[in-house]
Amino acid sequence: MKPRGLLTLAMAAQVVVTAVALVASYAVASGFGIAQLVALLASAAVAVLLARLCARSIELSQDKGIAMQLAEQAQTRADSAQMTQAVIKTALDAFVQTDETGIVLEWSLQAEALTGWSRQEAIGADVVDLLIAEPLRAGFRQRMMRLLPELSDTPIGIRFEASLRHRNGDEILIEASSAVLRLGSRTMINNFVKDVTQKRAAEEQLIQSQKMDAIGQLTGGIAHEFNNMLTVITGTIEILADAVKDDPPLATITKLISEAADRGAALTSSLLSFARKQALLPAEIDVNELLEELAKLLLATFDKKIEIVTKLDGKIWLAFADRGQLSSALLNLAINARDAMSDGGKLTLTTRNVVFGVREAVAVGAGYAGDYVEIEIADNGTGMPQAIVERIFDPFFSTKEVGKGTGLGLSMVFGFVKQSGGGIKVSSAEGRGTTFMIYLPKAESSTLRPTGYDQRKVVGGTETILCVEDDRDVRQYVTVQLKSLGYKVLPAANATEALAIAAEGTPFDLLFTDIVMAGGINGRELAEQMVAARPSLRVLFTSGYAYDSPHAQSRATAGAPLLTKPYRKAELARMLRRSLDTAVDSVGDPIPTPYSVQAEAEGFLRKQSSDDSAATRSRK
Ligand SMILES: Nc1ncnc2c1ncn2[C@@H]1O[C@H](COP(=O)(O)OP(=O)(O)OP(=O)(O)O)[C@@H](O)[C@H]1O
Ligand SMILES: [Mg+2]
Structure with missing residues (x-):
């Protein structure tokens, strides 16, 4: 009650x-x-x-x-x-609570995962000692002290970014939101911490890629046209040189033209390379063998003050990339290292196998999580400040004197590695040196290995070649070259003409086609259509410009070789013989005898069957 x-x-x-x-x-x-x-x-x-x-x-x-x-x-x-x-437990972000002096009061499971320090280890420890690298601690404490009054005045807290150190020494970039909590006389700072390392790396890679793409659009088109012109010059100048070889002044002029055309070709190739439009011919590469060759070359050419050391993993996987381009990329890196060690130093070439998860793959800008072959080029030269590191892959960025560096070296390396489906990373410390790490995709299956042709000997043939080229001048030039090598030529200005020739039943042994052509069907599609109808057909592609990545090729033409423009007669001759004489396809299966023979056999069989049916009819 x-x-x-x-x-x-x-x-x-x-x-x-x-x-x-x-x-x-x-x-x-x-x-x-x-x-x-x-x-x-x-x-x-x-x-x-x-x-x-x-x-x-x-x-x-x-x-x-x-x-x-x-x-x-x-x-x-x-x-x-x-x-x-x-x-706290279900938050995706890590929760860290400290007192106003930075002593940890609370440490969530996510904080354990983010930093590598367990709750037991963290509680009672100084958060700065735990998470900030030694040289940066004093600065960080000062920053904290400055933030504290600001934090107390703002009930909603403050958001900031910082670079922390994982227990294993890795750097982690974080975004934190901090707020002050007062309980009686006690002051606590609540921090929600998010790992943004991966996000930032992806953003940086994206910005870099977009920049490269924009420049690629611009240069790619110009270089394509430029290459066609250069193909005519570099090809025909040999004929002229031959004609005037007894007239020394004229011979000198032809040599000058030839050299200028070569320089033009080199520049176009650099432009295409950083634009990721280089016509690449990826194959399995033993990177150890390549680095041993490089080390020999460097030993012979670099100053003796530079020591060259190789640390090659004996069990290295085969990489899948363009051998020639990889060689020049590594040479570029080695030359940069030499330039950074003018007083001498040590250049270390290392190889190792690495398996990337998504996080690591994103951090180096590699195409996907998986197996990669790592090539590391480390010097102990001048190193670079962060502001320069951020710009080194930019085309035409150079700190070298005018005339000493074009600033295209690293942009080419970057473009090549990315186009190959790999990634690149750099770490540099001023006064201590620089390390570049290149990651190339591991080769998945055995691909066609070039057979050992003598590079200098020009060998022709008598087979028939269907030559598809949309540029009139180049087509004329190639036709002349092919005829001079002894081949029979069927010229076609585009894919439609080529398909019409094939439909007529004209026999030919090899399809030699430009990849990028005006009109509906490009060279690859043409080759695919023809190979589908005639699996024995040999194909040789030519291009000054690669629109598609090697991974995008279909199996039918995946192993077909590619002759990059501009090319000389000797290269054309060598590639033709390589394609015509290869008896196995990209996965090592035997290819039937070439098409013209096959066509004759088919013709014979057709004749036989029509004779047979005629005989059957007459017997009726
Ligand atoms: N190993 C290194 N050590 C120190 N700085 C380097 C190193 N590699 C590159 N750099 C810096 O990066 C810049 C760009 O390099 P990049 O190779 O793209 O151009 P470059 O060497 O200046 O000219 P190029 O390669 O066209 O002759 C260099 O000018 C240099 O400042
Ligand atoms: Mg360079």
Whole structure:
């Protein structure tokens, strides 16, 4: 019962008791005497008793109310703590709570995963000692001290980025949101920390790629046209040189033209390379063998003050890349290293196998998570400040004197590695040196290995070649060259013409086609259509410009060789023989005898069957 009800009841009871006592005593004594006095006293005693009873019960009920209130408050507090713990536990970001001096009070599971330090190790430790590299600690503490008053004034907290150190020494880039919490005299700083290393690396790679793409669009088209012109010059100049070889002044001029054309070809090739439009011919490469060759070359040409060391993994996988381009990329890196060690130093060439998860692959800008062959080129030269490291892959960025460096070296390396589906990473410390790491995809299957042709000897042939080239001048030039090598030529200005020739049943042994052609069908599609109809057909591609990546090729023409423009007669001759004489396809299966023979055999079979049916008919 409520206290107010009790009181009313008690007072009513007292009135009743007093009235009854008075009436009774009056009736007994018929007047006011001792009996009434006794009755009044009894009523007073009852009233006091009731009042005390009421007071006691009020006290009791009040105590109970307070106890219940306290229990409710405790429950609310427990619920709220539980909810906070659940929020911390399920948050994707790591939670770190410190006091105002940086001593860790709370450390979530995600914080363990992010930093490598367990909760047990972290609690009670100084957060700066735990997560900041030694040389940066003092600066970081100063920054924290400056942030603290700002944090106290802002109830919603502050967001900032910082570079932390994982327990294993790796650098982690984080984004933190911090807020101050005051509980009585205690001050706590709550931090939610997010790992943005991967995101930043991906963004940087994307910006770099977009920049390269934009320049690629511009240069790629120009270089394509330029290459066609150069093909005519470099090809025909040999004929001229031959004609004027007995006239020294004219012979000198032809030599000058030839050299200028070669320089033009080299520049076009650099432009295409950084634009990732280089016509690449990837194949399996033993990178150890390549690095041993490079080391020999460097030993012979570099100053003796530079020591050259190789650390090659004996169990290195085969890489899948263009051998020629890889050689020049490595040479570029070695030359840069030499330039950074003008007073001498050590150049170390290392190879190792690496398996990348998504995080590592993204960090180096590699195409996908998986197996890669790593080539490391390390020098202990001047090194670079961060501001320069950020720009080294930019085309035409050079710190070298005018005339000493074009600034295209590293952009070419970058373009080549990315076009090959690989990645590149650089680490540099001023005064201590620079390390470049190149990651190339591991070769998946055995691909055609070039057979050992003598590079210098020009060998022709008598086979028939269907030559598809949309540029009139180049087509004329190639036709002349092919004829001079002894081949029969069927020229076609585009894929439609070529398909018409094939449809007529004209026999030919090899399809020699440009990849990039005006009109609907490009060289690759043409080759695919023809190979589908004639699996024995040999194909040789030519291009000054690669639109598609090697990975995008279909299996039918995947192993077909590619002759990059501009080319000389000797290269054309060598590639033709290589294609015509190869007896196995890209996966090592034997290819049937060339098409013209096959066509003759088919013709023979057709004749046979028509003779047979004629005979059958005549027998009827
Ligand atoms: N190993 C290295 N050590 C120090 N700095 C380097 C190193 N490699 C490259 N650099 C810096 O990067 C810049 C760009 O290099 P890149 O190879 O692209 O051009 P370059 O060497 O200046 O000219 P090019 O290669 O066209 O002759 C260099 O000028 C140099 O400042
Ligand atoms: Mg260079």
